[in-house]
Amino acid sequence: MTARPTVVVTRRLPEPVERELARDFDARLNHDDRPLGPEGLREALTTADALLCTVTDRLGADVLSAEPRRARLLANFGVGFNHIDVEAAKARGLAVSNTPDVLTDATADLAMTLLLAVTRRAGEGERHLRSGAWTGWRPTHMLGTQVSGKTLGLVGMGRIARAVARRAHHGFGMRTIFHDPFPPAPDAAAALGAEPRDRLEQVLEEADFVSLHCPATPETRHLMNAERLALLKPGAFLINTARGDVVDEAALVAALRGGRLAGAGLDVYEREPQVSPELLAMENVVLLPHLGSATQETRVAMGMRALENLRLFFQGAPLRDQVV
Ligand code: DGY
Numbered sequence: 001m002t003a004r005p006t007v008v009v010t011r012r013l014p015e016p017v018e019r020e021l022a023r024d025f026d027a028r029l030n031h032d033d034r035p036l037g038p039e040g041l042r043e044a045l046t047t048a049d050a051l052l053c054t055v056t057d058r059l060g061a062d063v064l065s066a067e068p069r070r071a072r073l074l075a076n077f078g079v080g081f082n083h084i085d086v087e088a089a090k091a092r093g094l095a096v097s098n099t100p101d102v103l104t105d106a107t108a109d110l111a112m113t114l115l116l117a118v119t120r121r122a123g124e125g126e127r128h129l130r131s132g133a134w135t136g137w138r139p140t141h142m143l144g145t146q147v148s149g150k151t152l153g154l155v156g157m158g159r160i161a162r163a164v165a166r167r168a169h170h171g172f173g174m175r176t177i178f179h180d181p182f183p184p185a186p187d188a189a190a191a192l193g194a195e196p197r198d199r200l201e202q203v204l205e206e207a208d209f210v211s212l213h214c215p216a217t218p219e220t221r222h223l224m225n226a227e228r229l230a231l232l233k234p235g236a237f238l239i240n241t242a243r244g245d246v247v248d249e250a251a252l253v254a255a256l257r258g259g260r261l262a263g264a265g266l267d268v269y270e271r272e273p274q275v276s277p278e279l280l281a282m283e284n285v286v287l288l289p290h291l292g293s294a295t296q297e298t299r300v301a302m303g304m305r306a307l308e309n310l311r312l313f314f315q316g317a318p319l320r321d322q323v324v
Contacts, residue, residue: 005314008044009052010036013077014296017303021052024311042066050075050313052306053084055290061088069094073313075306076323078293079103082216082243086324096323097309101159102301103293108163110292111211111241112171114265115152118237118286119209120144127283145208145237145262147172153207154178155200155223156214156242162192164211169193179203180214204231209239216243226251235262241292244269253278256285267292 006026009018012033021027028048030036035056036044044051045066050073053059059074064085074084074096081098089096117123121144128134128142152168154161157180168174169192176194183189183196197203200223204210210232214220224238224247232238238261240247249270255261256279263284269275272290279285293302309319 005049005310006047007050007052007075007310008036008048008071010041010044010057011054011077013052013303014300016300017307020304020307024307038063045069045071049073050310052077052310054078055080055083057083059084059089061085064088064092064094073097073310075309075313077302077306080215080243081323082245084323090324095313095319097306097313097319097321098323099302099305099309100321102305103298104159104163106295106298107160107241107292108167110267110288110294111160111164111213111239112167114239114241114267114286114288115147115209115211115237118239118263118265118284119147121284123286124283145235147174147209149173149175150208151175151177151206153203153210154194155203155210155212156180157184157189157194157196158213158215160241161211161213162188162194164213165192165194177203177206201228201231204228205233207236208233209237211239212242212246214242214246216245221245222248222251224248224252226254229255229261232261234260237261237263237265239265241267244272249276249279256282 004026008028009021009030011030018029041057041063046069048071050071052075054077072094074089074094076098079098079100081096084096086096121142125142152174154165154176157178165176169176177197178194179197179200189196229251252264253276256264265286267288268290275287279287309321312319
């Protein structure tokens with residue numbers, strides 16, 4: 001019997017996924033769920049055939065240079081892979097896979113959750129009630145901003161943005177506009193009632209709410225800087241379920257303080273798990289701890305997709321979700 005490939009699983013995964021991993025691989029599970037850190041990752045790269053890694057593992061060129069390396073695949077649990085230096089991986093002959101599609105709906109749902117929560121002051125209202133400060137209904141109490149019928153601007157028009165557009169347009173009667181350097185086919189956008197804009201700045205100037213859906217790349221780092229935040233309509237809201245690096249968090253704090261930006265709904269941060277203390281003190285922001293794909297169903301599906309990539313790789317077949 002041939003030895004089963006050794007797979008280091010860097011974080012705890014939902015139980016059905018861990019069960020299949022243990023059945024099909026010599027899986028080194030992370031029972032106490034502590035991040036491995038650079039040294040642990042280097043050790044994993046030299047002692048295992050593959051890593052099933054997550055967004056909390058910084059796999060930069062320094063870590064990937066671990067020698068003598070045994071691992072040949074980084075099967076990432078997640079669609080975003082900005083925590084992996086994919087060029088360094090490729091140069092060393094390490095394959096990388098991710099888990100697209102299966103988290104699209106959950107993440108789009110969360111973008112809508114943030115949009116509704118921040119515009120309707122849900123976090124603030126809940127804090128108010130729990131603190132015992134509520135004195136009863138009154139016509140002028142905690143008035144928010146209506147989203148139905150307004151204009152939603154999408155930055156990026158990939159799978160998740162399109163799922164948000166569908167919800168916003170068909171569910172909330174919103175007009176949706178978008179900018180993407182690689183836009184979907186015109187009929188695909190039209191089916192979602194989404195109108196393209198040639199320049200990002202047009203989206204920022206025209207939308208009542210802006211939701212970010214671009215990947216984190218060197219080009220999109222601080223895409224939402226002070227200059228671009230200043231283009232937003234007075235009273236606009238910003239939603240970020242993409243990656244923290246896309247927003248200059250200090251500039252966001254300043255824009256919120258200045259009052260031009262009415263609020264923000266954030267699921268991701270520039271220095272996770274740290275969050276700018278100024279944001280923590282603001283009532284007009286809704287802050288979630290990177291929960292975009294965090295449903296039981298989706299996290300199991302992500303694990304199964306990573307497993308599928310692992311199995312294909314060790315069978316010598318093409319990866320389903322090859323990044324490099
Ligand atoms: C993703 O899939 O990119 C999520 O943000 C978790 O990494």
